Amino acid sequence: MKTRIILSLAGMVLLAVTGCTSVNTIENxxxxxQRQMVSDQRVITDTSLARKVSFVGVNQAMTPGGLLxxxxxxxxxxxxxxxxxxxxxxxxxxxxxxxxxASPTIPDQIEGGESKFISGVAPTPACKDFRVKFIEN
Amino acid sequence: MKKTVLLSILAAAIPxxxxxxxxxxxVETGGSESVVTVGxxxxxxxxxxxxxxxSDLLASGALDKxxxxxxxxxxxxxxxxxxxxxxxxxxxxxIRVALLNSGKAQTTTTMGLGxxxxxxxxxxxxxxxEFMNDQKTTRKPDFTLSGKIIQTIARAGxxxxxxxxxxxxxTDAKTGLAVWxxxxxxxxxxxxxxxxx
Numbered sequence: 001m002k003t004r005i006i007l008s009l010a011g012m013v014l015l016a017v018t019g020c021t022s023v024n025t026i027e028n029x030x031x032x033x034q035r036q037m038v039s040d041q042r043v044i045t046d047t048s049l050a051r052k053v054s055f056v057g058v059n060q061a062m063t064p065g066g067l068l069x070x071x072x073x074x075x076x077x078x079x080x081x082x083x084x085x086x087x088x089x090x091x092x093x094x095x096x097x098x099x100x101x102a103s104p105t106i107p108d109q110i111e112g113g114e115s116k117f118i119s120g121v122a123p124t125p126a127c128k129d130f131r132v133k134f135i136e137n
Numbered sequence: 138m139k140k141t142v143l144l145s146i147l148a149a150a151i152p153x154x155x156x157x158x159x160x161x162x163x164v165e166t167g168g169s170e171s172v173v174t175v176g177x178x179x180x181x182x183x184x185x186x187x188x189x190x191x192s193d194l195l196a197s198g199a200l201d202k203x204x205x206x207x208x209x210x211x212x213x214x215x216x217x218x219x220x221x222x223x224x225x226x227x228x229x230x231x232i233r234v235a236l237l238n239s240g241k242a243q244t245t246t247t248m249g250l251g252x253x254x255x256x257x258x259x260x261x262x263x264x265x266x267e268f269m270n271d272q273k274t275t276r277k278p279d280f281t282l283s284g285k286i287i288q289t290i291a292r293a294g295x296x297x298x299x300x301x302x303x304x305x306x307x308t309d310a311k312t313g314l315a316v317w318x319x320x321x322x323x324x325x326x327x328x329x330x331x332x333x334x
Contacts, residue, residue: 064198065241085169101234102188104167104181121192124239135169 020079022113035059035071049136052082053110068122070130079112083137088120090127098127107137175299175327178223178286182323186303187231189321191239194232199307199317200241203279208242211278211310214250219288219301228303229282245278280316281308292329300324 040058044050056073063069068090076082087105090098100123110116120130164170167181194200200208212233215225236242246256247263254260267274284305291298300322307317 063196065195065201067195067239069196100188101238102184102191102231104184104188105165105169106185106188107169121196123191123195123235137169 020112021081022079023111025115036061046134046136049084049134052076052078052136053084053134056115063121066125068127068130069119070122070132071117071119072132074110074116074118076110076112076114076116081109081111083107083109085135085137086118087133089131089133090122090124091129091131092126093128095129098124105135173325173327175297175325177221178219178288178301180227182301183227184231185323186301186321187228187235190303190305190319191232191235193319194236194305194307194317195239195241197317200236200280202316207240208279209276210236210242210244210307211248211281212244212255213281213283213308215283216285219286221288223286225286228284228286232282232305242280245276247275248278278310281310282306283308295329296326297329298324298326 035057037057037059040055042055054075054077056075058070058072060068060070070088085105085107088103090100092098103123106118108116108118118132120132122130167184171179171181173179173181200206210233212229215229217223217225233244237244247254247260249255263275282305284303287302287304289300289302291300301324303321303323305319306315308314309316
């Protein structure tokens with residue numbers, strides 16, 4: 001009986017060790033670059049994903065060729081790896097979606113406690129607005 | 138009472154049973170429902186690689202450094218170093234369309250590897266036009282796009298892993314120097330079934 005309990009406990013510890021890995025980071029405290037943060041609008045329909053991976057902020061910049069570049073900072077609120085997919089959508093000045101032949105649903109993952117950036121470049125200079133869809137895998 | 142409940146449950150279950158029998162349905166190309174295989178490059182991998190290359194190339198501003206925009210691009214050799222027979226147009230066409238739509242580059246279809254034109258009729262008409270007007274109207278490409286697709290396989294126990302590297306280079310046709318280079322790696326992992334092939 002005792003052996004069974006010990007084995008079960010050992011199994012649980014092993015699961016806890018292998019299932020949970022979080023990330024430690026170090027960075028320069030005095031930042032040279034200034035992020036141009038933009039106010040965002042969020043629609044959360046998957047609260048399960050929102051409880052695991054949160055949006056920290058969105059910043060944007062223009063490329064040398066006049067294309068909008070967007071960067072989103074994500075934070076894994078859990079101690080285990082999370083898998084998700086995301087897709088960028090782009091809109092012109094009239095709010096019409098711009099079709100992009102290479103607009104993939106990109107599978108991605110984020111380690112426990114990790115802060116991660118994902119970015120997208122607008123397919124044409126006509127793109128003024130964007131939306132990013134996130135789906136839990 | 139029991140009969141009514143049973144009938145209601147049966148009636149509710151019918152659409153699911155019928156729906157479950159459907160043998161085929163449409164899915165979004167490259168979407169999250171797409172089939173993923175370790176030993177093959179799937180359509181979503183081409184879309185992802187093309188998107189990464191296009192975004193990186195457009196953001197670099199390399200195409201903006203031509204005297205008369207938009208830049209003219211010629212497609213050079215895309216080497217297939219995988220164990221599969223693949224059509225590299227699945228990658229290059231997406232890049233071409235995206236670059237054309239961006240307004241930053243146009244691809245010539247009258248110039249190709251070994252003098253073979255992608256569109257022989259356009260080449261014939263262009264040559265005829267030049268002969269009739271007695272002057273060269275063809276704009277030479279500013280850049281060429283070349284690349285390689287490489288497959289790396291790894292196995293550990295029943296776990297199989299494949300990495301597909303999509304390497305691309307944009308070369309300045311005047312200087313012969315690569316002005317932009319991009320690489321997108323896609324790694325897929327799966328377990329080999331314990332029984333079967």
